[in-house]
Amino acid sequence: MSDLRPSLDTPDVAAAEVAVAVDAAGGGPRSGRRSPRAMAARRFRRNRVAVGGAIFLVLILVVAVFAPLIANHSPYAVDLGAIRQPPSGDHWLGTDASGRDVFARLVYAARVSLLVGVAAALLAVVVGTLVGAVAGLFGGWIDTLLMRTADMMLSFPNIVVVIVLAGLLGPSIPILVIAIAAAEWPTAARLVRGVTLAVREREYLHAARVAGASRGWLLRKHIVPAAMGQIVVVGTISVAGAILSEAVLSFLGLGVQPPQASWGNMLNDAQSLTVIQSMPWLWLPPGLAIAATVLSVNFVGDGLRDAVDPRQSGRS
Amino acid sequence: MRRSRAQRAALISAGLSLVLALAACSDPSQDDDTGTSDEGTSDGGAAEDTALNAYLYQAPNSNWSPMAPAHGPDVIVMNLIYDSLLGVNPDYQLYPRLATGLPEVSEDGLTITYTLQEGLTWSDGEPFTAEDVVFTYNMVANPATGSPSAGKFADVEGAAEVTAGTADTVSGFTAPDEHTFQITLTKPNLGIVGLTGNIFIIPQHVLADVPVDEMDTTDFFTKSPNVGLGPYVFEEYQTDQYVHLVKNPNFREGEVDIDEIYLRPVTSDVATAQLGTGEMDLVQISPADLSTVEALDGIEVASAPGAGFIRTSVNELKPYLKDVRLRQAMLYAIDRQQLIDEALGGHAQPVNASFMKDALPDDLETYEYNPDKARELLAEMNWDPNQVIQLTWIPGQRDRDTAATVIEAQLNEVGIKLELNQVQPGELTDMMNAQSYDMTLYGGGNYATEPFAVYPIDSCNTHYPNGANLSFWCNEEFDRLVQEANQTVDEAARYDLYRQAAVIENAEVPMIWLYNPDTIWAHTDRIQGFEPMGDQTNPFWNVQEWSLDG
Numbered sequence: 001m002s003d004l005r006p007s008l009d010t011p012d013v014a015a016a017e018v019a020v021a022v023d024a025a026g027g028g029p030r031s032g033r034r035s036p037r038a039m040a041a042r043r044f045r046r047n048r049v050a051v052g053g054a055i056f057l058v059l060i061l062v063v064a065v066f067a068p069l070i071a072n073h074s075p076y077a078v079d080l081g082a083i084r085q086p087p088s089g090d091h092w093l094g095t096d097a098s099g100r101d102v103f104a105r106l107v108y109a110a111r112v113s114l115l116v117g118v119a120a121a122l123l124a125v126v127v128g129t130l131v132g133a134v135a136g137l138f139g140g141w142i143d144t145l146l147m148r149t150a151d152m153m154l155s156f157p158n159i160v161v162v163i164v165l166a167g168l169l170g171p172s173i174p175i176l177v178i179a180i181a182a183a184e185w186p187t188a189a190r191l192v193r194g195v196t197l198a199v200r201e202r203e204y205l206h207a208a209r210v211a212g213a214s215r216g217w218l219l220r221k222h223i224v225p226a227a228m229g230q231i232v233v234v235g236t237i238s239v240a241g242a243i244l245s246e247a248v249l250s251f252l253g254l255g256v257q258p259p260q261a262s263w264g265n266m267l268n269d270a271q272s273l274t275v276i277q278s279m280p281w282l283w284l285p286p287g288l289a290i291a292a293t294v295l296s297v298n299f300v301g302d303g304l305r306d307a308v309d310p311r312q313s314g315r316s
Numbered sequence: 317m318r319r320s321r322a323q324r325a326a327l328i329s330a331g332l333s334l335v336l337a338l339a340a341c342s343d344p345s346q347d348d349d350t351g352t353s354d355e356g357t358s359d360g361g362a363a364e365d366t367a368l369n370a371y372l373y374q375a376p377n378s379n380w381s382p383m384a385p386a387h388g389p390d391v392i393v394m395n396l397i398y399d400s401l402l403g404v405n406p407d408y409q410l411y412p413r414l415a416t417g418l419p420e421v422s423e424d425g426l427t428i429t430y431t432l433q434e435g436l437t438w439s440d441g442e443p444f445t446a447e448d449v450v451f452t453y454n455m456v457a458n459p460a461t462g463s464p465s466a467g468k469f470a471d472v473e474g475a476a477e478v479t480a481g482t483a484d485t486v487s488g489f490t491a492p493d494e495h496t497f498q499i500t501l502t503k504p505n506l507g508i509v510g511l512t513g514n515i516f517i518i519p520q521h522v523l524a525d526v527p528v529d530e531m532d533t534t535d536f537f538t539k540s541p542n543v544g545l546g547p548y549v550f551e552e553y554q555t556d557q558y559v560h561l562v563k564n565p566n567f568r569e570g571e572v573d574i575d576e577i578y579l580r581p582v583t584s585d586v587a588t589a590q591l592g593t594g595e596m597d598l599v600q601i602s603p604a605d606l607s608t609v610e611a612l613d614g615i616e617v618a619s620a621p622g623a624g625f626i627r628t629s630v631n632e633l634k635p636y637l638k639d640v641r642l643r644q645a646m647l648y649a650i651d652r653q654q655l656i657d658e659a660l661g662g663h664a665q666p667v668n669a670s671f672m673k674d675a676l677p678d679d680l681e682t683y684e685y686n687p688d689k690a691r692e693l694l695a696e697m698n699w700d701p702n703q704v705i706q707l708t709w710i711p712g713q714r715d716r717d718t719a720a721t722v723i724e725a726q727l728n729e730v731g732i733k734l735e736l737n738q739v740q741p742g743e744l745t746d747m748m749n750a751q752s753y754d755m756t757l758y759g760g761g762n763y764a765t766e767p768f769a770v771y772p773i774d775s776c777n778t779h780y781p782n783g784a785n786l787s788f789w790c791n792e793e794f795d796r797l798v799q800e801a802n803q804t805v806d807e808a809a810r811y812d813l814y815r816q817a818a819v820i821e822n823a824e825v826p827m828i829w830l831y832n833p834d835t836i837w838a839h840t841d842r843i844q845g846f847e848p849m850g851d852q853t854n855p856f857w858n859v860q861e862w863s864l865d866g
Contacts, residue, residue, distance in 0.1 A: 078725035080654040084604075097604065097714070098659065098721045171738070253711055258736050259724055271585040272714065273592065274608040 040229075043307040050303020053296035060293055064110040073101035075108040076259050087281050094281035096269055105261035106285050112262040113293070116176055116246040116255075121238035123181035128188025129231055133223050135189070136196025137215055147193065150186035158183040162245055166254040176255050180245045184238050191234055195227035229308035236301035240294045247290050263290045366864040367576040368843070370598040371587040373713075373852065375556050381537035382456055382516040383463040388760065391853040393559050393579060394516050399545035399568070401430050401449065401497070402513035403857060406620050406849050408673075408764035410513060414444075414545065414568070419513070425504030425805045430497040439542070439549045439564045442521050446491035451520035453489045453499075453512075454478075455531060462532035467772070467783060468512055471505040484528075504803040506810060510766025519543045547572045547860050556581060573863040577856075583712060591615060591838055597864070598839040600852055602714040603663040609838045617838045620850035624761035625667045625832040626716060628707060628723070629786035633751055636703050641693040642732075643825035647683035649690035649730040650723055656831050659718045663836060667829035669822040670774065675767035675814035680822040690730040701731045708747060709757035711738045719830055720757055748780055755828070756786060762851060767814045768802045771795075774826055789826035 034042075044050060063070055073091070079099035087094045093102040135146040153161065165179035199205060205222055213221075224231075249255030250264025258265065263286040270276065270283035377387045380394050401415045410418060419430045436444040455461050457469040458478050469475045474487030488500040499508070522543050526534045536543075542550045545568065548561035559579040563572050582590070588605050590596035592612050601609050601617075610617055630637050630646075637643075656664045668680045707724065711717050720736055727734040734755075739747070747753045763769050772783040775798065776790035794817050801813035835850045845861040 076725060078722050080651060080658045080722065083658050097718050098725070100721075167740075253738060257738060258717075259721055271583070272602070272605055273585065273588045274605045277608060 040307040044303050047303040047306060049299045050306075053299030053303070056292065056296040057300065060110055060289075060296075061114065063107055064114050067107045067111055071101070071104035071107045073104040075100060075104040075261050077101070084279060084282075086279075093285050094279070096266075096282060102266075102281055102285060105266060106263075106289060109261040109263045109266060109286065110289065112173070112256055112260060113243055113246055113264075113290075116173060116180070116262075117239045117243035117297075120177045120180035120184065120242035120245070121235050123177060124184035124238050124242075125188045125231055125235040127181065128185040128190075128234075129192045129224060129227070131185065132189040132192025132194075133196050133219050133227070136193040136200060137219060137223065143193075146189070150189045153183065153186045154190075156183075158241075159245065159248060162249060163252070163254060166249055171249075171254050171257055173256060176246060176249060179249075180242045183245070184241060187238065188231065188234050191230055192223075192227045195230060196223050199223055199226045233301055233305045233308060236297060236304055240297035240301065243290065243294055243297065263287075365575045366573070367578060368574050368597050368862075368864055369578045369580060369595060370855070371584075371596055371600060372559070372579045372581040373584065373600060375581040376553065376559060378538055378553060378555075379532070380541040380550070381532060382452065382518060383461040383465075383532055384537070385464050388853045389579075389581065392855070393550070393561070394541075395546070395854045396548040396561055396577065396856050396859065397541055397544040397546045397550045398516035398518065400514045400516055401432075402509070404514060404762065404765050404851065404854070405857065406847060408623050408762065408850075410510060410765060414449075414517065419509055421506075421509070421805075423805075425506065425803070426501045428499040428501070428509060432495045432497060433568060434495055436545065436568050437566045438519050438521070439544055439546075439566050440519075441566060442519070442543075444517075444545060445494045446497045447494075448517055448520045449497040450489045450491050451524070452515060452517045453497075454485045455518070455523075455528070456512075456515055457486050457489070458528060460528050464781075465512075465515075467778070468508065471501050471503055471508065473500045473502050504805060506805065507766050507768025507771075507802045511769060517545060547856075548577060551576075567860065569860045572860045574859070584714065588838075591840075594840070597843060598837065598846075598855065600855070601836050601838045603661040603834075603836060604659075604714055606661060606663070606836060614841050615838055616841050616846075617836060618846065618848035619663065619834045619836040620848040621665065622832050622835050622850045622852075623672070623764040624759060625670075625763075626719065626757070626759035626830045627667075628755045628757045628828040628830070629753075630755050630826075630828060631751065631753055631786075632788045634754060636700070637705070637754060639697050640824055641697045642699065643828065644683070645690040645693040645699075645730065646727060646732065646828050647825060648686045648693070649732070650726050650828070650830070651685040652683075652830060653685060655719060655722055659722065660715055660831065660833060663834040664831040667832050669818045669829070670763055670770045670827075671767055671814060671818040671821070672764040672832075673767075674811050675770075675818060677815040677818055680819065687726075687730050694731055699731065701733065704733045704735055705754045706735050706737045707755045707757060708737045708739055708744060708753045710740065710744060715833060716757060716759065723757075723828075748786065751780070751788070758786075759833070760852075767811075768798065770817075770821075771798050771802070774798075774821060785826075787826045789824070791820060791824055791826075794820045794824070 077100060079095065081099065082091070082095050083097055083099045085091055085095045091101050091103065093106060096102055096105070131146050131150065135143040161183045162179045165182060166175060169175045169179070199222060205218065208218060208222065246255055246262060247264035247267070250262045251268045253268060256262035256265055266286040267283055270279070275282050372389045372392060374389045376389045376393060377384070379387070380390055380397065382394070382398070384390065399414050401413065402410045402418070403413045405411050412418060414432055414436070415430045416433055417431065419428045421428050430449070432446055432449070438444055456463050457466050457472065457475050459466040460481070466479060469486065472486055472488040474483060477483035478486050490498045490500070492498060501508070522536060523531070523534070526536070531537075540550060544550070544564070547564055547567045549564045551560040551562050553559045557580070561577040561579070563575055565571055580596070584600070584602055587596055587599040588601050588609060591599045591609065606617065609615055630643055632638050652666055656662060656666060666682070668682055669676060707720060709716060709720055724734050724736050744756065761769065761773070772778045773785055774789060775783065775785060775795045776792065777783065777795070778785045779788050780786050797813050797817040797820070801810045801817065804810040804813060835848070835852050837846070837848050837855060839846055842865040844863045844865070845858070847858050849855055849857050
């Protein structure tokens, strides 16, 4: 698994300032100029690769939502009379070792993979944002405690954390989501803390504080909105990481449990020499689905980053 | 950017040390077939070392003791480093190994006498005598050593005292002279030869000083069982990599031809792929890979019928799993014949009772696939379609994984809500100890050599952990028939009783019988003399007749 975290060290403050500028301007009185948000959207639209990725993701989403209409078989229907059949008019992508339709399983697996990917990334981002904002805003020992915990999580290899959690708590989809989120939240936390530290010292925040705003209010009204652009980018890239983690865990048998299909456990079914040599319909489609989806998510993430923070474009 | 000379030298040396480090990490046995290749001039006149790489279907538990609970991969190792009075051949007949022939059973059935071969020595040169046998049988019959097999000796004179802790040794095991071993029984027990004749004999001169209750954890068994009577001697176990064995210079049939054996625990998929690359010489393959492997150059395939079967237990301690009609419905609901024909390519036999061969009557209910009949039975017993049943198993073997998927789909089809639950071996042991599973899928056993082997998996007295009855089924009439059969000296009458018991078992369905799979071996054509064995824990049963071309 590649490390998909954006670089976190120096750009934090710069990014925060841009984000703050975005927010400050967006909240300010409208002049004839385009708002920064509209400009960001325009920059995103100009990025063809990112748009292509987005279109592909929408397509996958449609397939996942309308899976029962798209698949012409049940993904669980065992047919011992037709095992390991090559693709045909009836079974568009052939059948697996217990005679189940590979196309139907691929389509239904999209649901699981996207669900796990998005849910895990969302959980990671929410937890990370909260931890990061609280750490940045409160400072002191709270900051130290939270950030050292995050550092600790970051210093473990992601996949090992996830394997241990899945092994301890037993494999199931909620556990999978929690385990992946547990490995991903520190990225978001560190980013949001950086933004918070930068924003904390700005005049409008001092003003709000003097006017008697509570910390909770500051968090909701100023800090999280200021970091939102960066959070979206991190969140998007986390989705890619989470989809990969899900695939890896399911491949290892620690993720999505049979008979439910996920792209990872479809690949697991296809480890044997026979399958690799002579039954490409069993491993090519899920493999391609994972690759294409993760690539698209990353394209979209890169596009979003460039759109939100034009100063970073061309880097990474 | 230009690098200075010193920088370049540093880079080169860093690169070199990396290469060296990698070389150091690599597996010495994989270098080539000469094994100990670091002796330099291999083109000299000396005969080359031959090393065989074989597949171990799971990682060893590192307890190579006849008193440890049987773990297949450890048994494979023990079959190579130890020897036993009798062995089991591919026809599942007993044949003599350390004994000169099959034991003599007295007419009253109470005395069993083994005559041992003379002039045998242990791998360390010490002489082997009947005292070693008495020592071994005393250890295995003593539950204080952790032995789960003590129950097999219940009918031996003095065994009850040892079990109760009032005696240290079983008075019924004696050595009248150096080459005779005698078992004295309190009542006839015809099955005891088949069930205990193949116990691995351990060296008394090495183990005599080990306290009995530390026997199962002593270093000899868990680290280095390097004294034995088998064709090979234990060299080392590199955790999760390989078990390394070298030939025994004092083996009873003379030195074997193949100098070294490496047993490697990998998944069956990896092993099959390595067979193709030449890294593996002997592998047990899944029927699904048969045609691929047959197409490989220089690979030969051989198969033999198994002596056990794949089944799922049904935990009858759970109130909702008690009704016999539920278990019958399950058999009707699963298309076992098609599972055999399609998923296993016909390389398995149907099973409808645990007995085999002559102990199996012809007129058993065959439970042909009939989902309507299954639904009828379920309706009759008012089966609650919302009751969820979990099927627990250790994944990793292709045919079992497929069987689990098929069972799930077909039981749900008739209205039994089955959920699949994959676990690690340790977790399954915990569930067994807590009796918390609903159904478990597993396989193995040898019921072909001695029909009394069915008793431990079916009787009221052998509910887990006192035996291997994982369904907690209990039928007193069945127990009575099997016990009586085991005490009946007359063979025809004995098998008649076993057949009566089989009829009861067949009707009561203590477990969901799936199939008896053939064991399929694939090996390089460099191995000469290989004879396929259906017991997957003993592929090396005749290794002394093998040779390996360079």
